[in-house]
Amino acid sequence: MLDLIINEFPKYFPEVNNILAAGVPIFARIAGLMRVAPFLQRSEIPMIAKVGFTLIFTVILSMVLKPAPPEVGVSIIYSIVINFLCGALIGFIVNCILRAVESGGDMINMQQGVSSAMIMDPTTSTQISIMGRLFSLFGLIIFLKIGGAYWTFNALIRSFEIFPVYGTFVPLDEIVNMTYLIKVTSNVLYVGLQIAGPVLLATLGQDIILGIISKTAPQVNVFTMSFLFKPCLGSAILIVVLPSLLNVIEDFFMSFANIF
Numbered sequence: 001m002l003d004l005i006i007n008e009f010p011k012y013f014p015e016v017n018n019i020l021a022a023g024v025p026i027f028a029r030i031a032g033l034m035r036v037a038p039f040l041q042r043s044e045i046p047m048i049a050k051v052g053f054t055l056i057f058t059v060i061l062s063m064v065l066k067p068a069p070p071e072v073g074v075s076i077i078y079s080i081v082i083n084f085l086c087g088a089l090i091g092f093i094v095n096c097i098l099r100a101v102e103s104g105g106d107m108i109n110m111q112q113g114v115s116s117a118m119i120m121d122p123t124t125s126t127q128i129s130i131m132g133r134l135f136s137l138f139g140l141i142i143f144l145k146i147g148g149a150y151w152t153f154n155a156l157i158r159s160f161e162i163f164p165v166y167g168t169f170v171p172l173d174e175i176v177n178m179t180y181l182i183k184v185t186s187n188v189l190y191v192g193l194q195i196a197g198p199v200l201l202a203t204l205g206q207d208i209i210l211g212i213i214s215k216t217a218p219q220v221n222v223f224t225m226s227f228l229f230k231p232c233l234g235s236a237i238l239i240v241v242l243p244s245l246l247n248v249i250e251d252f253f254m255s256f257a258n259i260f
Contacts, residue, residue, distance in 0.1 A: 025083040025165045027058040032087025038098050067165045090155050097256050098139050100188045104195025105135030111203045112234035142249050191252050202237045
């Protein structure tokens with residue numbers, strides 16, 4: 001009886017059957033985005049919530065897009081894999097934008113002389129610096145505040161216009177503007193230096209002063225003094241310039257409002 005229902009269902013409900021069939025590749029594309037996008041991949045979000053959100057979003061997009069039935073000979077496994085990679089590509093671009101802010105925190109952490117103070121990041125299961133983690137959270141909050149989640153999902157929806165559900169060839173030149181991608185990846189170092197600049201200059205001035213002291217008074221243990229002064233000076237400078245740095249981060253994110 002069940003086999004009969006399954007075989008007759010496409011005949012009586014062809015549109016519903018097409019939507020259900022297209023839902024699998026759409027689900028794969030959304031899953032690829034959630035696997036890589038920084039504000040969706042976090043381990044603090046329960047897996048059941050991620051799967052539920054992906055399923056609900058898949059149903060909504062299936063009803064809105066109303067994809068045509070697959071052509072004869074199209075492999076469903078290939079469609080699932082290629083759609084997953086397409087969603088992961090969009091998430092990778094978003095990740096590059098936020099990594100620029102985290103790199104600035106890593107530079108500050110290293111310049112303050114507290115590189116040995118590392119913590120475990122549960123979202124990536126890797127060791128990260130304290131300041132890198134701090135700026136990563138700052139960047140994530142600002143990104144969500146100015147509409148980063150909307151940009152991401154808007155890019156996902158636009159990807160279905162450029163690359164259909166049952167597409168067999170990913171048009172990288174249309175999905176990813178190479179000039180845009182080069183700008184995003186190169187700004188990881190550029191923006192990181194902008195964020196860490198005040199602390200780098202302050203600690204550099206301190207090193208120069210301590211170097212002069214070591215020459216004029218060799219008996220003073222300058223090496224030990226630098227370990228005491230650098231964290232305090234770096235933290236003080238960071239507290240003063242932090243409001244301005246938040247504006248710099250927000251302006252940087254606004255320059256990448258159109259993810260692709």
